[in-house]
Each structure stands twice: as C-alpha cells, then as structure tokens.
Amino acid sequence: MTPHSAKDTAERTALVAGGAGFLGSHLTELLIRKGWRVVALDNLQTGSTANLSRLAKESRFSFIEHDVIEPLPSSLKADRVFNLACAASPPRYQADPVHTMMTSVLGTKHLLDVAERSGGVFVQASTSEVYGDPDQHPQREDYWGNVNTTGPRACYDEGKRAAEALCFDYLRLGKADVRVARIFNTYGPRMQPDDGRIVSNLICQALSGKPLTIYGTGEQTRSFCYVSDLVDGMWRLSDVADNPGGPVNLGNPGEFTINELAALVLAMTRGSSPIVHQALPQDDPRRRRPDISRAEAVLGWSPKVQLAKGLPPTIAWFDKMIAAARPVVETPPKRVRAGGRVPALAAAPAAAPKA
Numbered sequence: 001m002t003p004h005s006a007k008d009t010a011e012r013t014a015l016v017a018g019g020a021g022f023l024g025s026h027l028t029e030l031l032i033r034k035g036w037r038v039v040a041l042d043n044l045q046t047g048s049t050a051n052l053s054r055l056a057k058e059s060r061f062s063f064i065e066h067d068v069i070e071p072l073p074s075s076l077k078a079d080r081v082f083n084l085a086c087a088a089s090p091p092r093y094q095a096d097p098v099h100t101m102m103t104s105v106l107g108t109k110h111l112l113d114v115a116e117r118s119g120g121v122f123v124q125a126s127t128s129e130v131y132g133d134p135d136q137h138p139q140r141e142d143y144w145g146n147v148n149t150t151g152p153r154a155c156y157d158e159g160k161r162a163a164e165a166l167c168f169d170y171l172r173l174g175k176a177d178v179r180v181a182r183i184f185n186t187y188g189p190r191m192q193p194d195d196g197r198i199v200s201n202l203i204c205q206a207l208s209g210k211p212l213t214i215y216g217t218g219e220q221t222r223s224f225c226y227v228s229d230l231v232d233g234m235w236r237l238s239d240v241a242d243n244p245g246g247p248v249n250l251g252n253p254g255e256f257t258i259n260e261l262a263a264l265v266l267a268m269t270r271g272s273s274p275i276v277h278q279a280l281p282q283d284d285p286r287r288r289r290p291d292i293s294r295a296e297a298v299l300g301w302s303p304k305v306q307l308a309k310g311l312p313p314t315i316a317w318f319d320k321m322i323a324a325a326r327p328v329v330e331t332p333p334k335r336v337r338a339g340g341r342v343p344a345l346a347a348a349p350a351a352a353p354k355a
C-alpha cells in the first residue's frame, strides 16, 4: 500500500473544517508537523482560536472564520479536506438543532465540492452515533444502526447519517476520493469543561469537589480513545492509497462502565466526591464498543494510549482550565485616610471554582 504523501513532492495544502475545535486543532498540529500547509476553517461556535495559539507564528498555517452552511469561495482548493465541523457535545448541538442538521448536510456538501474541484481526498468525521442504541455488539461497520429519527439527538445522529449518504454518493459518482471515519468517544486536552460529555463532566466535578453525576445505573458502557490516537487514525485514513470503499471505525475497543470510569477519575484526582444518580437522557445508548478490525487491516492502525495513561494529561488540562476560570482574589490596596488610620477592608469573597 503506497501512501499518497510518498508520491507527492510539492508542498500540499490541507483544509481542516472545524479546525478550532478539540479534535480539529490536534489534527491541524499533526498535519503541520508532517510538513503540510494547513487552512483551518471554523465558525467558532464551540471551538476557539486559543486552541490554535501554538501555530500563531507558523507560516504554513492560516485561519478562516466561516460557517460551512454558507457556500465556500470557489478559489478555495485543497489536496486534502477534513470535515470535522459540527458541535459534538449534546447540549451544544441540541441548543440549535436546525443549525446542527444543516451543518452536517449543507456543510458536508460544500466541503465535498471543495474536494471535487481540487481533485483532493476528503475525510469525513462521522460518529459512532450513527449506530444509535445498538442491538449489535461490538459495532462493526456493516451494522446499519438503531437510531430514533424523532428524538432530540436526531439532529446530530441523522445529520451525520445523511452526511455519510452524501459522501458515498460523491464516491460512487466518481466526484471525489471520499473516506469516512466513524469516530467513537474521544477525550484529551482541549475538551471544554462545560461541554456535557461524560469524561469532562466527571473530571471537572471531581476536581471541584462536587458530587459526580452518573446517569442511570452507571452500568452502561463506553469506550474511550485518546486524542493522539484518533488524529493519527484520521491522518492514516487520508493517506492510505487504496480507498477503503466503506466507513472505518476509529476508537479504542477497551470497554468500561460509567461506574468504572467514575472510580478511576476519583482515584486519579484523589477526590472523595459522592456519586449522585440522575435519569438517563432520552435515547442514550446502553453499550458502545468499536470493532476496529477494518482499521487494523486497512490502515495498520490501533490505539496505543490506554485509559489509565490518557486520563492524567486530561485531568491536568482540566485542572489548568478550572484554575484559570477561578476569579483572582486580589488584596485591595491599603487606603490610608488623612490622619493615618487604616480602614477595615471588606472580606474577599471565596473563589468559586467553575465546573
């Protein structure tokens, strides 16, 4: 299998839509390290240019603020187009469900058109949510899924399914060399403390000494992939010469109950918070674990960072975020009245850590 990049000599350009987000910023940095010129494009809905601050002085990097729902300039060309533009956190994508659906459908179409007119490779960040609440376990790519089309998660799940349909139509029609990654739960530094995802919720609650919220019994399972493994998988998917022809699961097959994750987080943060149980959100999947045999065979990829290794840098990241959000309690300057008496100063309010 000859990687695409081995054939190319000129400097190549990658377009990373959603490049200011959690995964997009890590992917952008990886591409820069590999010698690519990268254009990151983002509407900053859930991402932030702070995630790209390490690249501020990098001459091969540029940023465009743009919503992919709107058509892209016809002058925009790229040898590889990575589409990660879409809020991934349930409270964020449910806040404006119509925009979420349009991001997946119209946004993917606009980005596919960039790949078509550039003759480039297109990589779609799809999701394990296309499997819905699966009745097949672990999930293989040939499983069609069990998704509720009318629930509050449908704007994301069905949007991503429609985007996959568009991707495979472009591939079948020979319009673009399209590859689809079905990404399972991924975590690591640059996740947002308030994004409502399970890893960020539990770590922030433990670090702030708040009760850990577990939805349902906590016996539902998830798999957790560390961000460096995930972006390596996306890179390989873009770089493999032979188009895999179908979607490729990317995730860590290690399977943990939410109770196990909570226990690990408490141990690693040396926290002693109690656990509180709340009702399961609607359409919450009971079990999630990727079958990654296709990624192993086609990309030579499997994750290297196990949960016990990936959690400490993630906890350190959230610790830093929480400390930065804490109001700085400054000692007010001493005011000395004429006559030299120092007035009593009001007690400073206690710093409230932000979860």
Ligand SMILES: NC(=O)c1ccc[n+]([C@@H]2O[C@H](COP(=O)([O-])OP(=O)(O)OC[C@H]3O[C@@H](n4cnc5c(N)ncnc54)[C@H](O)[C@@H]3O)[C@@H](O)[C@H]2O)c1
Pocket: 017, 018, 019, 020, 021, 022, 023, 024, 041, 042, 043, 044, 045, 046, 047, 048, 066, 067, 068, 069, 083, 084, 085, 086, 087, 088, 089, 103, 107, 125, 126, 127, 128, 182, 183, 184, 185, 186, 187
């Ligand atoms: N992190 C995960 O566990 C996970 C799992 C499965 C799939 N994914 C997919 O990977 C991609 C990246 O996820 P993430 O975790 O980095 O989330 P994220 O929210 O941090 O990143 C998404 C980025 O897309 C941008 N964006 C959203 N709508 C846009 C629009 N209409 N136009 C332009 N930019 C837009 C956001 O501002 C943000 O920077 C998403 O497509 C998501 O569906 C992520």
